[in-house]
Amino acid sequence: MSQAHASAETATAEALIHLDAVTKVYAGTEAPAVDRLTLDVPEGEILILVGPSGCGKSTTLRLINRMIEPTSGRIVFEGEDVTDVNPDQLRRRIGYVIQQIGLFPHRTIAENIGTVPQLLGWDKTRISGRVDELLEMVGMEPHLYRDRYPKELSGGQAQRVGVARALGADPDVLLMDEPFGAIDPITRDRLQNEFLRLQAELRKTIVFVTHDIDEAIKMGDRIAILGDSSAIAQLDTPERILAQPANEFVEDFLGGGATLKGLNLRRVREIEVAEGYPVIRPDTSREQALAALRSSDEDFLLLLDAEGSPTRWLDEDNITDPATALGASGLPVRVTVEPEDTLADALEFMLQSAHGTACVVDSHGRFDGMIRLETIMGEIASMQRAAREASAERKRKGAS
């Protein structure tokens, strides 16, 4: 518990949202859904609320924007006690992504995203400009999507629109309730990365709810691990939580393999990618290809397309087999990693591919280099070493 206290003190300085002993008991229930929660959300940071289902995460978010009224306690927002202000006005200043996305089915994407600007009385041209800007921001082409209806979107696109809609009037604060839940892992990963890239520019103050500890570690500047009734089991940076779980509950919640989870904190761009992997281009002849493969230590060649994106893996048999064109033989490259992906992602995809390697591509999809399993093993080893040293340090300090 001492952990939570220590970090709470360090965080108070520029807290944008401050919850003071906030309690919520739903009508007709005995146990409080949130029990005397005191929490600071520092400006410009992502604070993650993570905890088991039913522990009161959504309730906490809804208390912050007063979708529900606290039974007791105080909520301070930008230095102002908002426990009693008009909640409708308050909510227009806070972006909110609800757990079920909740796009308006009868309104176009543009109208959905323009909801808050419209409520605030912006004029049409300003709203329409803002909508296009936001669609661009979440990676959807305005001219393709603005006039569609929500049912004409994929799940991942709907999630993006949900985020864009929350950013509508450029609020300083975002409340996000499992914004990337309920989509396939690959799309989810991509959305997380894009969102982090966006946040690096926008520097919003964000309270982000998830029940996925890996997502918490990846997305959070700070993580609050919540137990029943939103009791804070530990509140700290992901690194510190992984290195020093405050108690058994946190350890259980982290599950096994804290080091593996630490891979969520490291990005592909931070490690060295192996250069000089043998690659060929569409115009390379079989002889040249064979020579390139033989002069390397590798078992496979990588075929790039005209733009430089990796397309197929070829081994010696593929190259020498005259019956199939080079562009059609071998195995297709299914997954590539980008510099912003985490090492955990990279590891997962390596284990899925037969090669024990993953192609790194830049943001345009061009081949950049290769990461190997050994590189990641090396990272794991050094992280374990660091953790051991940290715990030895702790013991030494505790002793003195």
Next chain:
Amino acid sequence: MTARTPAAAPGLFRRVRSSMSDPEGGWIGLVITPVMALILLGTMLWVWNTADIDQTTRNILEGSKLRGQFQEHLFMAAWSTVFVIGIAVPLGILLTRPRFKRFATPVLTFASSGQAIPAYGLLILFFTWIGTGPWTSIYAFTLYAILPVLRNTIVGLEQVDDAVIEAGRGMGMTKLEALRKIELPLSVPVILAGIRTALVINIGMAALAVFIGGGGLGETINSGLKLRRDVATFMGAGIVAMLALVVDWLAALAERYLRPRGV
């Protein structure tokens, strides 16, 4: 992560959202009604041309008389429907607000029991209370046709996804804005279906107005029955049925046209 697997292609993850079932079941519904109306019209013409028509029948079915009755008939059906909408829709909205929710079931039960009274009985009841004339019938029909619109308004508002309302409220819509911009538009199809039912009920009911001196096409039917002119009775009933079919069809068109896009 850049995925090359086809599984990541947008479209495959297209959310399957069961669109509110079209009460008409697509275009077929819009075709069936005119076909039925045409068959009815054909039958009426055939009867007119083959049966032997005496002077009494001709008198009953005189053009100017029919026109007057037709107008009275429409007048009663239209006004009672206007009243039904004016009462049932606001009442339905009220009964879905948290504060009055608990009254929804009792009110619906009461309205259903009202419909259990035979229509004719209800008409007589109003007659003894208010007296004769078209307005008496209009009030009686109004009461009788409230149930479908009230029920559909309540059901329509309740079936709106809570998440959508929460999203709207969460972005700062007031309760009234959420009602106006989210709940009502999304329940329009269901409410319209109720109104359409009420319209058709009222057109049928207006044929009874004749018994309390309210006029309408019931007069032709009634005269035909009294004077034993089956052709006249059939023609009167046929015109009422035609009217109901045509109005139903127009209402179906309106439902289609007024349904919000995207749902």
